[in-house]
Amino acid sequence: MVNSHSSSILETRNLNIYYGEKKVIRNVSLKVPKRTVTAMIGPSGCGKSTLLRTFNRMNDFIDIFRFEGEVLFEGTDIYRSKTDVTEFRRRVGMVFQKPNPFTSSIAKNITWGPQINGYRGDLNELVESSLRKAALWDEVKDKLNDSGLALSGGQQQRLCIARAIAMDPEVILMDEPCSALDPQSTLAIEDLIHELKQNYTIVIVTHNMQQAARVSEFTAFLYNGDLIEFDETSKIFSHPAEKLTRDYIVGRFG
Amino acid sequence: MSSKSQLWAKVSPWQRWREELVLRALFICALISVFTTLGIIYILFGESLQFFAHVSPLDFFFGREWAPMFEPRSFGVLPLVSGTMLIAVGALVIALPLGVGIAIYTAEYATGRWQKILKPTLEILAGIPSVVYGYFALNKITPLLQAIYPDTEVFNAASASLVIAIMILPTIASICDDSIRAVPKAVRDGAYALGTRKSEVIAHIVVPSALSGILASFILAFSRAIGETMAVTLAAGATPKLTLNPFEGVQAMTAYIAQVSMGDVSHGSIEYQSIFAVGLVLFLMTLGMNLLSQFIVKRYARKYE
Numbered sequence A: 001m002v003n004s005h006s007s008s009i010l011e012t013r014n015l016n017i018y019y020g021e022k023k024v025i026r027n028v029s030l031k032v033p034k035r036t037v038t039a040m041i042g043p044s045g046c047g048k049s050t051l052l053r054t055f056n057r058m059n060d061f062i063d064i065f066r067f068e069g070e071v072l073f074e075g076t077d078i079y080r081s082k083t084d085v086t087e088f089r090r091r092v093g094m095v096f097q098k099p100n101p102f103t104s105s106i107a108k109n110i111t112w113g114p115q116i117n118g119y120r121g122d123l124n125e126l127v128e129s130s131l132r133k134a135a136l137w138d139e140v141k142d143k144l145n146d147s148g149l150a151l152s153g154g155q156q157q158r159l160c161i162a163r164a165i166a167m168d169p170e171v172i173l174m175d176e177p178c179s180a181l182d183p184q185s186t187l188a189i190e191d192l193i194h195e196l197k198q199n200y201t202i203v204i205v206t207h208n209m210q211q212a213a214r215v216s217e218f219t220a221f222l223y224n225g226d227l228i229e230f231d232e233t234s235k236i237f238s239h240p241a242e243k244l245t246r247d248y249i250v251g252r253f254g
Numbered sequence B: 001m002s003s004k005s006q007l008w009a010k011v012s013p014w015q016r017w018r019e020e021l022v023l024r025a026l027f028i029c030a031l032i033s034v035f036t037t038l039g040i041i042y043i044l045f046g047e048s049l050q051f052f053a054h055v056s057p058l059d060f061f062f063g064r065e066w067a068p069m070f071e072p073r074s075f076g077v078l079p080l081v082s083g084t085m086l087i088a089v090g091a092l093v094i095a096l097p098l099g100v101g102i103a104i105y106t107a108e109y110a111t112g113r114w115q116k117i118l119k120p121t122l123e124i125l126a127g128i129p130s131v132v133y134g135y136f137a138l139n140k141i142t143p144l145l146q147a148i149y150p151d152t153e154v155f156n157a158a159s160a161s162l163v164i165a166i167m168i169l170p171t172i173a174s175i176c177d178d179s180i181r182a183v184p185k186a187v188r189d190g191a192y193a194l195g196t197r198k199s200e201v202i203a204h205i206v207v208p209s210a211l212s213g214i215l216a217s218f219i220l221a222f223s224r225a226i227g228e229t230m231a232v233t234l235a236a237g238a239t240p241k242l243t244l245n246p247f248e249g250v251q252a253m254t255a256y257i258a259q260v261s262m263g264d265v266s267h268g269s270i271e272y273q274s275i276f277a278v279g280l281v282l283f284l285m286t287l288g289m290n291l292l293s294q295f296i297v298k299r300y301a302r303k304y305e
């Protein structure tokens, strides 16, 4: 399906996921190409967030979570590797649906992760460069010591993106990053995604078809735990192979 | 049209009356508490004023000798204040780290069985009458202290601190536990997603986010510690002394008030009035702590809504 000339960075092989007895991901095999934006779409409850959270093992915190199959990052099975899970999380950053800055200062929001992980570079530079990349610097440069919570929702979400960028990850996972934001903040974040894909691989879950079409090169369509179709976004939106995909995209359900 | 309106009962006047009635009843409840407080303050100040007609406030607040019963009388309150503070600060030094530690354990680490054991155990501690604690301090803790440090007096501040620490521990642990649990999961997720470990997330993200609750528990515990009477009277004794040595006997403000209240001093005598002056000091200290806590919470603790 997906063109083979770009190498993949994340991959699932025959992945099944259960919450207790309930199977929510069915035999999904998927390769996320490097340095691209991949969108995940599908109706509510189809398993997008669940699939996304396996890429940085955030499902570990759910007691009833269980899986079969493999999840690979750069060819390494992240659930079976001896490498510590924190190492993978450092390299696979995440931005959540609801902005979740820390109560500490804006600067500290950015420096905390790197400091804990033994970053030796100049922290002030790191704060500035991360905030610049997240298109937030100009708005907050005079109040770096204010609480992260003192920002607007859109600013908070960009702070969370800056926080993720500061770790210099290879992948950034975004779970509906714009769903709590106004159109203007949404556009700012979409612009940002365009910038970021030069250096990062981005996987973004979205309910907004236009957004998926605007920001992504590849799109995965999930339905009821099945990966129905995964292809170049232009193809998915113009000539989807599956009727189900077409119906979803034109808004016949979901 | 008429059939539709038949389906729905009209709002009866009684329903509106009921709202009014509930509102008024609750307002009266609130008023009672306000009037009680005002009444207590009125009496406290009134009697204290009479006391200060005989003793200069300067001598009272800065005097270093408290000898209300014997000639020559002296009403310097500092020994009582220092007695109270010695015991309360000692209790807090023990109980705060312990209480926060327990809370972190119960809120973050304890699973099934330990959770089931720990919380009820703490609640039992909170339910034991303070006279039992006082007796326990005098008969068990003090001999233990004497075995370790032979110069320990029969009545001593250290044993009082220890039992008060046990008494305030459940308060601290339970409020801290609540406020740690109240830190949203989303914030923890954000922290873990940066590749950090549980202890780091707790120390750097969760506890600071729960700070307002933790500070509130400290203040409440301190207020309880300085207000505690029975245990300090039994364990620390009734000898007013200006000292920082926790192994000596001291008299706390509450212990003095209890002593005079139980003895047969006549109304209107200066000893009688002196307990109101001491009560006033106690009241001002607690009030100060509450104001301080509000200030700290506003100033330093940023909360998630």
Ligand SMILES: Nc1ncnc2c1ncn2[C@@H]1O[C@H](COP(=O)(O)OP(=O)(O)OP(=O)(O)O)[C@@H](O)[C@H]1O
Residues within 6 Å of the ligand: A019, A024, A042, A043, A044, A045, A046, A047, A048, A049, A050, A051, A062, A064
């Ligand atoms: N912690 C959980 N425990 C039990 N079941 C869960 C849990 N989280 C999700 N589920 C179930 O798993 C299925 C997939 O959920 P998931 O959150 O991945 O869907 P989603 O595609 O992200 O939906 P949405 O678009 O509404 O965010 C749903 O049926 C949901 O009820």
Ligand SMILES: [Mg+2]
Residues within 6 Å of the ligand: A048, A049, A050, A175
């Ligand atoms: Mg979701």
